[in-house]
Amino acid sequence: MFLKAELPWNVVIPAENLDVKGLMLQKEIIIRLLDEFSTKKATKDFGYFLAVTSLDKIGEGKVRQLTGDVLFPVVFSCITFKLLRGEILEGVVHKVLKHGVLLRCGPVENVYLSSLKMPDYKHMPGENPCFLNDKSSKIEKDVMIRFIVIGTKWLEADREFQALVSLDGDYLGPVA
Amino acid sequence: MSGEEEENAAELKIGEEFLKAKCLMNCEVSLILEHKYEQLQQMSEDPMNQVSQVFEKSLQYVKRFSRYKNPDAVRQVREILSRYQLAEFELCVLGNLCPETVEEAIAMVPSIKTKGRAHDDEAIEKMLNDLSLIKKFE
Numbered sequence: 001m002f003l004k005a006e007l008p009w010n011v012v013i014p015a016e017n018l019d020v021k022g023l024m025l026q027k028e029i030i031i032r033l034l035d036e037f038s039t040k041k042a043t044k045d046f047g048y049f050l051a052v053t054s055l056d057k058i059g060e061g062k063v064r065q066l067t068g069d070v071l072f073p074v075v076f077s078c079i080t081f082k083l084l085r086g087e088i089l090e091g092v093v094h095k096v097l098k099h100g101v102l103l104r105c106g107p108v109e110n111v112y113l114s115s116l117k118m119p120d121y122k123h124m125p126g127e128n129p130c131f132l133n134d135k136s137s138k139i140e141k142d143v144m145i146r147f148i149v150i151g152t153k154w155l156e157a158d159r160e161f162q163a164l165v166s167l168d169g170d171y172l173g174p175v176a
Numbered sequence: 177m178s179g180e181e182e183e184n185a186a187e188l189k190i191g192e193e194f195l196k197a198k199c200l201m202n203c204e205v206s207l208i209l210e211h212k213y214e215q216l217q218q219m220s221e222d223p224m225n226q227v228s229q230v231f232e233k234s235l236q237y238v239k240r241f242s243r244y245k246n247p248d249a250v251r252q253v254r255e256i257l258s259r260y261q262l263a264e265f266e267l268c269v270l271g272n273l274c275p276e277t278v279e280e281a282i283a284m285v286p287s288i289k290t291k292g293r294a295h296d297d298e299a300i301e302k303m304l305n306d307l308s309l310i311k312k313f314e
Contacts, residue, residue: 001268002200002238038228048230050205051212079205081234086185088269088284090241106237107230144240146273149185170283171275 001087002106003080005046006056008073009033013061015068029072030055037078042161044154047082048107081106083163087149090175091165093141096129101139103147103165110162113147117166118173137174144175188263188287199264201271203250206238243274249314256306260299262288274307 011032018025034052042048059073083089083105091105100114115123121131121139130140139145147165154161167173182189200208213235216223224232244250257267266285275281278300282288288295 001265002202002205004198004200038230041228041230048234049228050231050234051209053208079200079208081230084185084190085183086187086189088185088273090273092240104233104237107233109233171280 001082001084002050003047003082004053004077005080006075006077007046008075009036011036011072011074012064013070013072015070018070026058029058029074033074033076041159042107043159044156046080047161048080050079050081050107053077053079081108083108083111083149083152083161085149085151088146088169088172089149089165090144090146093139093143093145096131096139096141098123098125098129101131103145105163108161108163110160111147111165112162113145113165113167117150117164117168121167139174146172146175148172185265186286187290188265190265197264199268201242201250201253201268202238203242203244203253203271205234206242206245207247207250209235209238241272243272244310244314246314249310252310253307256310257303260295260303261293270303270307274311275304276308278304 011029013025013028013032017028033055037049037052040049054077055074056077057075061070061072063070089105091103091111093101094104094109095102100112103111103113105111115121115131118131118139120133122133124130124132128140130138132138145167147167148169149163150166151164152161153163183191209231213223213227216226220226244253253271254267257271262270266288269285270281273284275284278297281300281304288300
């Protein structure tokens with residue numbers, strides 16, 4: 001689910017980037033914020049960070065004694081994305097493996113649909129491997145699939161989420 | 177897997193922050209991200225280089241999975257769904273998946289049928305009709 005969140009953050013402006021003109025300072029704070037926002041990529045609690053939509057508040061700066069850098073507490077609004085357990089979503093197959101398929105959903109690349117979670121589909125090897133069921137419904141690369149999220153995992157080192165999904169339920173499967 | 181064993185979106189058991197936070201439909205995110213991208217395009221020759229991978233992948237995704245493209249239609253979808261006492265989360269799932277039948281709608285958002293809530297099949301049917309009308313006239 002995509003969310004609009006309001007977050008408090010601290011932005012540190014190095015001493016050498018400080019300028020006497022107030023307008024330049026505001027610009028510097030925005031540049032820093034945007035930069036840190038995209039470097040951070042995601043957090044366990046909020047999910048992926050897509051885009052800052054507005055800078056709502058800049059608090060009073062505090063000088064750091066040793067370096068002379070100034071720390072500004074800011075509040076901004078942004079768009080985030082997080083997969084929730086039990087949520088029904090749509091994604092695109094980008095890899096067909098022997099024991100399941102990998103899907104892309106929003107910014108998440110590793111959404112795994114195991115063959116155990118689509119028991120009526122059988123793996124068909126070949127140049128363009130796919131999964132087929134009795135009703136000739138086909139799951140192959142670039143097919144759009146509606147699924148339910150059964151688990152998510154946060155990988156701290158990669159700042160990334162993985163998800164396990166299933167087709168077990170009504171109205172789930174490939175969509176036209 | 178997930179640390180919060182209790183979380184289950186099907187029963188609307190999701191974190192406080194998700195119940196209160198403003199959820200966004202794919203089509204709404206698409207409008208916001210495309211607008212951001214256009215702004216970047218005016219400022220730089222190579223805008224794709226200016227955006228994060230998260231931004232790029234999300235933009236591709238919402239473009240592909242938006243049922244409504246026209247900004248007026250997007251606004252109307254939210255307006256219509258807002259009349260039905262839905263949680264933010266439920267509203268967005270319905271707007272994203274656009275179920276065609278009452279049965280499908282309940283399968284996508286089982287929590288709308290929980291006890292004590294005023295959604296009978298007729299009300300859901302009317303909601304789906306309203307939605308499909310927007311699509312037709314978009």
